[in-house]
Amino acid sequence: MPYTPILATLAYVLSPDKKQVLLIHRNARENDEHLGKYNGLGGKVEDNEDVVASIRREVMEEAGIVCERMSLRGSISWPFFGKNGEHWYGLIFLVETFTGTPLTRNPEGDLCWVDVDKIMALPMWDGDRHFLPLVFDDDPRPFHGVMPYQDGKMKSWSFSRI
Numbered sequence: 001m002p003y004t005p006i007l008a009t010l011a012y013v014l015s016p017d018k019k020q021v022l023l024i025h026r027n028a029r030e031n032d033e034h035l036g037k038y039n040g041l042g043g044k045v046e047d048n049e050d051v052v053a054s055i056r057r058e059v060m061e062e063a064g065i066v067c068e069r070m071s072l073r074g075s076i077s078w079p080f081f082g083k084n085g086e087h088w089y090g091l092i093f094l095v096e097t098f099t100g101t102p103l104t105r106n107p108e109g110d111l112c113w114v115d116v117d118k119i120m121a122l123p124m125w126d127g128d129r130h131f132l133p134l135v136f137d138d139d140p141r142p143f144h145g146v147m148p149y150q151d152g153k154m155k156s157w158s159f160s161r162i
Contacts, residue, residue, distance in 0.1 A: 005077065005087035009055040010042035011070070012135055013063065013095040013102070020113040021136075022063060022102055023122070027109040033083050038114070038122040042090070051091045063111055065100035067093075073135045074143035074159070078127075081149045092135055127154040134159070 013022040024041060026034040041062045045054040056067050070093045078088040103111055114122065116136055120129060127147045134143045145159030 003077075003079075003087060005079075005089035006082065007045040007051070008042060008088055008090045009045060009051050009058060009093065010040045010090050011055050011059050011067070011093045011095050012040045012073075013059065013065070013067075013098060014116075015113055016097075018096075019116060021116050021119065022111060023114050023119070024062065024106070024108055025110045025112060028105075028107060032108065034108075034125075037124050038119075039124065039128070040092075055091075055093050055095075059095065059098075062103075062106050062108070064103040065098045067095045068097040068099055070095045072142050074131065074145065076131060076144075076159075077146040079146070079148045081147075083152075092131070094135060125154075127157065130154075130157040131159070 023038045026032050026037050026039060029035070042055060042058045045051055049057065055070070059065060059067050072091060073094045074092045076090050076092065078090065081088045105111060119132060130147070131143070131145060139161065141161040143159045143161050145157060147157045148155045
């Protein structure tokens with residue numbers, strides 16, 4: 001059977017001094033499968049947009065800012081990640097410059113600036129701890145990983161860079 005994942009984008013927005021990142025604390029909806037976790041901004045790619053248009057739209061919807069300069073940091077295949085066992089495939093962006101003033105809250109939760117070097121101390125998906133260092137490292141090459149899930153838990157992680 002062909003692999004038919006849900007295509008998504010995920011952005012990590014850097015502060016102007018590059019020392020902090022804008023994250024969402026998913027604390028607004030009791031039935032949210034991400035409840036209590038911190039995450040980047042993003043969501044599903046719509047059928048009428050490319051991935052860059054998707055991340056720009058998602059960041060505008062979720063944070064009220066316009067992405068100016070960004071880079072593709074990597075891609076991840078998440079087999080069986082969805083709450084009903086759906087496969088997800090995400091393109092991970094680092095937003096290096098933006099215009100506007102970020103919102104402080106949206107329907108999913110609070111938006112907050114977090115020191116990049118303190119991200120790993122936050123509640124998040126266990127799998128995020130594996131790829132986040134690659135998002136913020138100095139290696140210019142994008143990473144391409146696979147992170148299968150089973151029963152809501154990460155089973156393994158591997159990645160390549162070329």
